Amino acid sequence: MANPIDIAARGTPPTLARKVRGLSDRAIAWIFVAPTIFLLLAINIFPLIWTIRLSFTNYAANKPNAEVKWVGLRNYERILTDEDIWSNMTTTAHFLIWTIFFQVLIGFTLAWLINRKFKGNDILTTLIVLPMMLSPAVVGNFWTFLYQPQIGVVNYIVEFFTGIPAASFSMLGPGGLAPWSIVIVDTWMWTPFVMLICLAGLRSIPDYIYEAAEVDRASKWRQFWTITVPMVLPFLMLAVLFRGIENFKMFDMVNLLTGGGPGSETLLTSIDLKREAFEKWRTGYSSAYAIILFVTVFGLASIYVKALNKVKER
């Protein structure tokens, strides 16, 4: 079998080919990998290190000439003892847990139904995935109208089924519904994503396993719990990981829907962080805030990935 490097060298001008032939495999590998590593260092690693450094200072990006003071752990201490920030963390956790719960439940159910062969299956699948193809900004804007108490369809549906007058409550206003309203919108938009991943998992299960179960006279219920669920679980966990990371940094859709209100009932950490960093210009403080969020996501994701690998190994 010909050496791929020789093949590559044969296709290049003779002088260059000689030079390439003179390089070791490791050197050639570095040549190919170096641009990516450089970009990774420049775009990801350097800003991260710089952010860590800034988090120990009082630096404000809108005051380039002001003296930058080293404040030690003061920014971290202020953040971790700030009741408002803990309240925002709770709001984010509420959003995260319930969106993932509903998306997994509905997404898996839809995938299970779509996986059956019936007429119009392809068209239905396409229609279901439409919401996730929309821009979050568009979704935020039109759901604002759907939630409008006087003209929005949501309040009228509630009135139709419950008799509660449409204009008597506001999905995005006071009354405690706003945190649930943003969960509904995110679930509407991203359930198709979870469905697609689950569908891929369901379609990866070979038919012969079900045939063997049929031969063994296993009931449909037992087949579902002993074949379908375990084999789809790694896919499902992957979907949860993706949605968890995405929703932890949710900004655009919620900012458009509520702006964090009423009060701070839907003020997610990402919205709060953006305001600290780019409206109040507390760069040092917001760097510490970002690092805390990063460590939280990174830590949780690492634990989760280990659990995912264990499930895959089973």
Add this chain to the structure above:
Amino acid sequence: MKWTSLAASAAIALAWATQASAQGSELTLCWAAWDPANALVELSKDFEAQTGTKMNFEFVPWPNFADRMLNELNSGGQLCDLMIGDSQWIGGAAENGWYLKLNDFFDKEGISMDAFVPATVTGYSEWPKNTPNYWSLPAFGDVVGWTYRKDWFERPDIQAAFKEKTGRDLTPPATMAELKEVAEFFQGRDIDGKTVYGASIYTERGSEGITMGVMDVLYSFGFKYDNPEKPYEMEGFVNSEGAVAGLEFYKSLYDCCVAPGTSNTYMGEGIDAYKSGQVALQMNFAFTWPGFEVDPNVGGGKTGYLVNPAGPNGERFAQLGGQGISVVANSDNVDGALAYIKWFAQQDVQQKWWSMGGFSCLRAVVEDPAFATSQPYAQTFLDSMAIVKDFWAEPSYASLLQASQARFHDYVVAGNGTAKVALDGLIADWTEVFEDEGKL
């Protein structure tokens, strides 16, 4: 021969390039995307015709205006040569070197700040406040006032119903108490088969909306930002009895008299609610008024204009809006930008600016005897501009604003806590900001 031709060609090319450069000078003016900006585009065509300068415009919708433009200024960008920035930016823009100081230019060109309405000079141009340090030319006067459905107020059936309910005649409200009474009267009332509501007020959470609305009311109830004798001392001023009563009033107005779904509304939503005939009263900046006059639903005499009603002690103030025009220090066409300001400051240009819907700040225009009757809202604008107060214009105004947005929205819209708790919390937030700034 060859060298002669080459030299001639070079000379022609040089002459052409010089001419193109002189004629092809460009300026970019940055402002918010709203009706006055469209009027300015039309007005600026005269400047283009006179100077040959091509004017470009960068307009950003209000909710993103501060965010986008402060980022632009802060990053040292060269997008804008001229900036019509919000009044609260002036402290930060001056101290961070974003705007060019205009004192020398004004002296050289004979532009006197005495020629402009004093409140607009203090509000839009001076930093530090009440000192002769000018960073902009007052460009667009604006103030929060009220519009009301004059046609509804004049209907005999509605007048009779109001008299029956309240025992007094239905007149445009002169006090906050009357305003609430009128709003309560209209709330949920059926007019021509349509349910209408009392008032549209500011409740927006994300940028500055609810702060502008609450402050507009609080001033007349005795709220002060700090001790006039001791700057930044806020205890007893921000949370004075009057201020607490003012905030409670705003919440009661929100609870009783707004349309369903009013939890995140600002200028645009107010305009929509009013034009669509949904509300009887509307709080909004004066810039919206020319648009109402030409609207088929509420124009043509159907709208009345009100100065902010007086508070319980008869005090009457209004929230300042509006902007000055400044030269961005990073501009690579400072001379061109200054030429634009010189042109814009002329009386005939300012007169035309007013006629096109721009609220001129030039005294020669607004003090002209014909001004008050030139538009149905002109007198109200003049009276309102005489009683303005503005939010902090400190370099840290954004932090101060975000704190008030959170505290006010949490109390007024979400209904958490009390007015006293909200204002005490606001003092704590503002104190922290000023401590970080080294001012406390």
